[in-house]
Amino acid sequence: xxxxxxxxxxxxxxxxxxxxxxxxxxxxxxxxxxxxxxxxxxxxxxxxxxxxxxxxxxxxxxxxxxxxxxxxxxxxxxxxxxxxxxxxxxxxxxxxxxxxxxxxxxxxxxxxxxxxxxxxxxxxxxxxxxxxxxxxxxxxxxxxxxxxxxxxxxxxxxxxxxxxxx
Amino acid sequence: xxxxxxxxxxxxxxxxxxxxxxxxxxxxxxxxxxxxxxxxxxxxxxxxxxxxxxxxxxxxxxxxxxxxxxxxxxxxxxxxxxxxxxxxxxxxxxxxxxxxxxxxxxxxxxxxxxxxxxxxxxxxxxxxxxxxxxxxxxxxxxxxxxxxxxxxxxxxxxxxxxxxxxxxxxxxxxxxxxxxxxxxxxxxxxxxxxxxxxxxxxxxxxxxxxxxxxxxxxxxxxxxxxxxxxxxxxxxxxxxxxxxxxxxxxxxxxxxxxxxxxxxxxxxxxxxxxxxx
Numbered sequence: 215x216x217x218x219x220x221x222x223x224x225x226x227x228x229x230x231x232x233x234x235x236x237x238x239x240x241x242x243x244x245x246x247x248x249x250x251x252x253x254x255x256x257x258x259x260x261x262x263x264x265x266x267x268x269x270x271x272x273x274x275x276x277x278x279x280x281x282x283x284x285x286x287x288x289x290x291x292x293x294x295x296x297x298x299x300x301x302x303x304x305x306x307x308x309x310x311x312x313x314x315x316x317x318x319x320x321x322x323x324x325x326x327x328x329x330x331x332x333x334x335x336x337x338x339x340x341x342x343x344x345x346x347x348x349x350x351x352x353x354x355x356x357x358x359x360x361x362x363x364x365x366x367x368x369x370x371x372x373x374x375x376x377x378x379x380x
Numbered sequence: 381x382x383x384x385x386x387x388x389x390x391x392x393x394x395x396x397x398x399x400x401x402x403x404x405x406x407x408x409x410x411x412x413x414x415x416x417x418x419x420x421x422x423x424x425x426x427x428x429x430x431x432x433x434x435x436x437x438x439x440x441x442x443x444x445x446x447x448x449x450x451x452x453x454x455x456x457x458x459x460x461x462x463x464x465x466x467x468x469x470x471x472x473x474x475x476x477x478x479x480x481x482x483x484x485x486x487x488x489x490x491x492x493x494x495x496x497x498x499x500x501x502x503x504x505x506x507x508x509x510x511x512x513x514x515x516x517x518x519x520x521x522x523x524x525x526x527x528x529x530x531x532x533x534x535x536x537x538x539x540x541x542x543x544x545x546x547x548x549x550x551x552x553x554x555x556x557x558x559x560x561x562x563x564x565x566x567x568x569x570x571x572x573x574x575x576x577x578x579x580x581x582x583x584x585x586x587x588x589x590x591x592x593x594x595x596x597x598x599x600x601x602x603x604x605x606x607x608x609x610x611x612x613x614x615x616x617x618x619x620x621x622x623x624x625x626x627x628x629x630x631x632x633x634x635x636x637x638x639x640x641x642x643x644x645x646x647x648x649x650x651x652x653x654x655x656x657x
Contacts, residue, residue, distance in 0.1 A: 287396070291393065291396075358390060
């Protein structure tokens with residue numbers, strides 16, 4: 215089944231870099247993610263702004279580590295939320311027409327921008343409410359809670375990186 | 381500017397960071413001839429039956445860790461909601477956490493809808509979660525309860541498939557228990573007969589399967605009432621020693637006796653109160 219989503223261009227006022235960091239590695243619109251249901255970008259060398267491994271910021275990489283997932287569930291878990299959203303949007307599009315998922319995606323995009331400073335964990339309350347996961351408890355709330363993580367990035371360097379000053 | 385300075389955002393949940401390391405360690409350990417520690421399983425007999433007014437769930441109480449009994453009286457019938465209970469077989473931690481998560485989600489759901497939760501809802505939530513993890517969560521469950529549509533009984537397998545049946549058994553002793561069910565089950569039994577049937581099925585599992593043992597727990601769920609009978613039947617009592625093997629006083633004759641007094645002086649006495657706050 216081929217569904218055609220119109221290209222949602224990302225010409226926002228803020229620098230593209232911010233969105234890039236926020237959405238990890240998805241610098242392209244939602245359309246590119248429809249090609250494979252599980253994007254393999256998770257396993258490619260962590261691309262910096264020039265498409266190659268950003269050794270300065272993420273350290274050395276090894277082909278052996280990047281080639282295969284360490285656990286069969288690793289890929290599917292990494293992209294689980296993405297695939298859920300995609301499935302829901304597809305269903306919504308089939309039931310209620312094109313405008314419903316478009317409007318929702320716009321709201322998701324807006325809600326995703328409500329974040330704290332880059333080195334602090336955000337509650338993502340608006341995004342959770344939109345998704346309906348504010349009254350759902352899963353393993354992501356119990357195990358490895360980012361609020362209780364023992365590592366924090368250096369505040370100055372992370373803010374500078376986010377603002378593009380670095 | 382080290383790698384830690386631009387921290388990746390970790391969304392929480394399962395972390396697969398140590399998988400490669402664990403695989404290497406496992407390979408090294410087996411080369412040396414040892415074996416890595418086994419997870420605690422509940423090699424088990426669990427079963428359930430639908431009778432006239434509701435559902436009877438039964439379970440044994442042994443938890444094993446490889447070939448050793450880790451817990452002689454563990455509780456395998458977990459609470460999901462006031463009218464729904466769930467027996468769990470497989471890896472003990474997996475069944476425990478899965479049932480607790482589903483119980484919380486069902487509570488939130490019922491608060492949101494304002495109604496008593498249905499067994500079909502719990503079943504759907506469980507199967508979707510287990511399928512998401514492709515069988516790596518080793519939890520085989522027997523879910524039973526009474527809701528507004530009547531009594532229901534489901535069996536849920538670790539990979540996410542479910543069966544809705546009038547009588548189900550799971551675990552390593554499931555064949556022994558199923559043999560009893562197949563012989564004596566009939567539809568619309570009375571409560572006493574259903575309890576006897578489940579008790580006999582679990583007993584068959586306990587006496588014929590090495591992974592099941594100790595007592596029999598029962599849970600009788602009817603509309604508006606739950607009887608959690610723990611233990612319903614102590615099938616295996618620890619034996620009582622028939623004779624005493626202690627030696628009587630004076631058995632050993634005393635040849636010589638030497639008394640050396642130790643003259644100690646009290647130098648310093650201080651009282652420390654225990655911090656019992």
